[in-house]
Amino acid sequence: MTAVKNSVITIKNLYKSFGTNNVLKNFNFDLNEGESVAVLGKSGSGKSVLIKCIIGLIKFEKGEIFVLNKDISTLNIEELDKIRAQVGFLFQSNALYDSMTVKENLLFPLRRHKRHLSETEINLLVSEALDNVKLPETANMMPSELSGGMKKRIALARTLILKPKIILYDEPTTGLDPITSREISNLMVEIQDKYKTSSVLISHDINCVKIVADRIVMLIEGTNYAEGTYLSLKESKDQRVLSFFN
Amino acid sequence: MKKDRGKILKPLYNVLNEAGEITKFALRFFKLIFNRPFEYNEFARQCYYIGNKSLPLVAVTALIMGLVITIQSRPTLVEFGAEAWLPKMVSVSLVREIVPVITALICAGKIGSGIGAELGSMKVTEQIDAMEVSGTNPFKYLVVTRVLATTLMIPVLTVLADGISLYGAYLGTNLRGVVSWNLFWSQVFDVLVYADIIPSLLKTFFFGFAIGIVGCYKGYNSQKGTEGVGLSANSSVVISSLLVFIIDLIAVQITDLLGLT
Ligand SMILES: Nc1ncnc2c1ncn2[C@@H]1O[C@H](COP(=O)(O)OP(=O)(O)OP(=O)(O)O)[C@@H](O)[C@H]1O
Ligand SMILES: [Mg+2]
Numbered sequence: 001m002t003a004v005k006n007s008v009i010t011i012k013n014l015y016k017s018f019g020t021n022n023v024l025k026n027f028n029f030d031l032n033e034g035e036s037v038a039v040l041g042k043s044g045s046g047k048s049v050l051i052k053c054i055i056g057l058i059k060f061e062k063g064e065i066f067v068l069n070k071d072i073s074t075l076n077i078e079e080l081d082k083i084r085a086q087v088g089f090l091f092q093s094n095a096l097y098d099s100m101t102v103k104e105n106l107l108f109p110l111r112r113h114k115r116h117l118s119e120t121e122i123n124l125l126v127s128e129a130l131d132n133v134k135l136p137e138t139a140n141m142m143p144s145e146l147s148g149g150m151k152k153r154i155a156l157a158r159t160l161i162l163k164p165k166i167i168l169y170d171e172p173t174t175g176l177d178p179i180t181s182r183e184i185s186n187l188m189v190e191i192q193d194k195y196k197t198s199s200v201l202i203s204h205d206i207n208c209v210k211i212v213a214d215r216i217v218m219l220i221e222g223t224n225y226a227e228g229t230y231l232s233l234k235e236s237k238d239q240r241v242l243s244f245f246n
Numbered sequence: 247m248k249k250d251r252g253k254i255l256k257p258l259y260n261v262l263n264e265a266g267e268i269t270k271f272a273l274r275f276f277k278l279i280f281n282r283p284f285e286y287n288e289f290a291r292q293c294y295y296i297g298n299k300s301l302p303l304v305a306v307t308a309l310i311m312g313l314v315i316t317i318q319s320r321p322t323l324v325e326f327g328a329e330a331w332l333p334k335m336v337s338v339s340l341v342r343e344i345v346p347v348i349t350a351l352i353c354a355g356k357i358g359s360g361i362g363a364e365l366g367s368m369k370v371t372e373q374i375d376a377m378e379v380s381g382t383n384p385f386k387y388l389v390v391t392r393v394l395a396t397t398l399m400i401p402v403l404t405v406l407a408d409g410i411s412l413y414g415a416y417l418g419t420n421l422r423g424v425v426s427w428n429l430f431w432s433q434v435f436d437v438l439v440y441a442d443i444i445p446s447l448l449k450t451f452f453f454g455f456a457i458g459i460v461g462c463y464k465g466y467n468s469q470k471g472t473e474g475v476g477l478s479a480n481s482s483v484v485i486s487s488l489l490v491f492i493i494d495l496i497a498v499q500i501t502d503l504l505g506l507t
Contacts, residue, residue, distance in 0.1 A: 057378060
C-alpha cells in the first residue's frame with residue numbers, strides 16, 4: 001500500500017434534493033484517520049442533511065459514501081448497525097430521550113450495540129462517560145432538569161460511551177453562550193486526544209471551528225466550495241469565504 | 247366551473263391520500279409486529295401508563311353514565327308500567343354501546359393526543375433519529391409497542407368501565423324505589439348474554455388499534471417546529487374520534503347481519 005493516509009470517510013459526487021430543492025450538488029469530501037475536519041456553511045445550506053447521509057439516516061440519490069471502507073448505500077440494516085456502532089453522532093438538538101434519566105439515556109445505545117456486557121462493565125462505562133464530560137453527579141437526573149450546556153455534555157457522553165472511531169458533531173455550540181461554547185469546544189479537543197477519534201464538525205461558529213478543526217471545508221451552494229486550514233482560508237480573497245470570519 | 251371542482255376535489259383527495267398513508271403505516275406495523283426481539287419493557291411501560299393515565303377519568307365518567315342513563319330511563323318505563331325492567335334495559339344499552347364508545351372517546355382524547363404529542367416532539371428533537379443510530383428500529387420500539395398497548399388496554403379499561411357503570415346504574419335504580427343488590431345483578435345477568443358482551447368487547451380492540459395507529463402516525467410524521475407537534479396532537483384526537491364512530495357503525499351492521507341482536 002502506497003497510501004500514507006488512511007481515509008475513514010470518503011464522499012464522492014454526492015447529490016441530494018428534496019423535491020425541487022437541490023440541497024447537495026456534487027459534494028466531495030475526505031476524512032483521514034485521526035483528523036478533525038469542519039464543514040462550514042450557512043443555516044439551511046444542507047449541513048445536517050450531509051451528516052445524516054453519512055450515517056444512513058437520509059437516503060441520497062446519486063454519488064457514493066464510504067464509511068470505514070464500507071459503501072453506505074449498499075449495506076443492509078445489520079451491516080449498517082455495525083458501522084453505526086463505530087460512529088458517534090452528536091445531534092444538533094441533543095436528542096436526549098425525555099422519558100429517560102441521564103443514566104438510561106447512556107445505557108440505551110450500550111444495551112443495543114453491545115449486548116454481551118455485564119452489569120459491572122456497564123456501570124463502569126457510564127461513570128467513565130459522565131466523568132469525561134465532567135458531570136459525574138447527574139446520572140439520576142431527567143434531561144428536563146439540565147441546562148443547555150449540560151444537555152450538550154450528556155449528549156456527548158452518550159455519543160462517547162460506545163468509544164466510536166468517528167464522531168459526527170452537528171453544530172455542537174449553537175444556542176450556547178460564548179463561554180459554554182468554548183468549554184464544549186475544549187472538551188471536544190480533549191476527547192479527540194484521549195480516544196484518538198476522527199471527527200467531522202458541522203458548524204457556522206468560526207471560534208469553535210478554530211479550536212477543534214485541523215482542516216475546513218466550505219459548503220456553499222451544495223458543493224465543497226473551498227478547502228484549507230483556518231489560517232489559509234482566512235487569507236482568502238473570496239468574499240463568500242471571508243464572510244464566515246467576522 | 248373547473249375551479250369549483252378543484253375546490254371540492256382537493257379536500258377529497260387529501261382525505262383519501264391521508265387514509266392511504268395511514269393504511270400504509272398500519273401495514274408497516276403488521277410487518278414488524280413479529281420481528282424479534284420484542285420490546286417487552288417499553289410495551290409494559292406503555293400499558294401501565296395508559297391504564298394509569300385514563301382509569302380515573304374513565305371510571306368517573308362510567309359511574310356518571312350509569313347513574314344518568316338510569317335516572318333518565320325511569321320515567322319512560324314508568325309510563326309503560328315497566329319499571330321493573332329498568333336494570334335490564336339500562337344494562338344492555340350501557341354495555342353494548344355507551345360505555346365502549348365513551349371509553350374509546352376519552353382514550354382518543356387522552357391517550358391519542360398524548361402519543362401524537364410525544365412522538366411528534368421526539369421527531370422534531372431528533373430523538374427518533376438518535377434511536378435509529380443506536381441500533382434500534384424506532385418504528386418497532388415506539389410504534390409497535392404503543393399500538394399493541396392501546397389495542398390491549400382499551401378493552402381492559404372498557405371491561406372495568408362496564409362494571410363501574412353498572413354499579414352506577416344500581417345506585418340510580420335505588421334513588422327511587424328499592425331493588426336489592428342481588429336482585430339487581432340477577433336481572434342484569436339475566437338479560438346480558440354473550441351476544442351482548444362479546445361483540446361489544448371485540449369492537450373495542452379495533453377502537454384501541456385505531457387510536458394507537460392514528461396517534462403514532464400523526465406524531466411520527468410531525469412537521470418541524472412546535473406548532474407541528476401541537477397539530478399532530480390535535481389531529482390525532484379528531485381523526486381517531488371519528489374512526490371510533492365509523493368502526494362502531496360498521497360493528498353494529500355486522501352484529502346485525504350475523505343476527506346477534
Ligand atoms: N426531511 C426534509 N424534507 C424536506 N426538506 C428538507 C428536509 N430536511 C432538510 N430539508 C431542507 O434541506 C435544506 C438544508 O437543511 P439542513 O437542515 O441540512 O440545514 P443546515 O445547514 O443544517 O442548517 P442549520 O444551520 O439551520 O441547522 C433546507 O432547505 C431544508 O428545508
Ligand atoms: Mg442543521
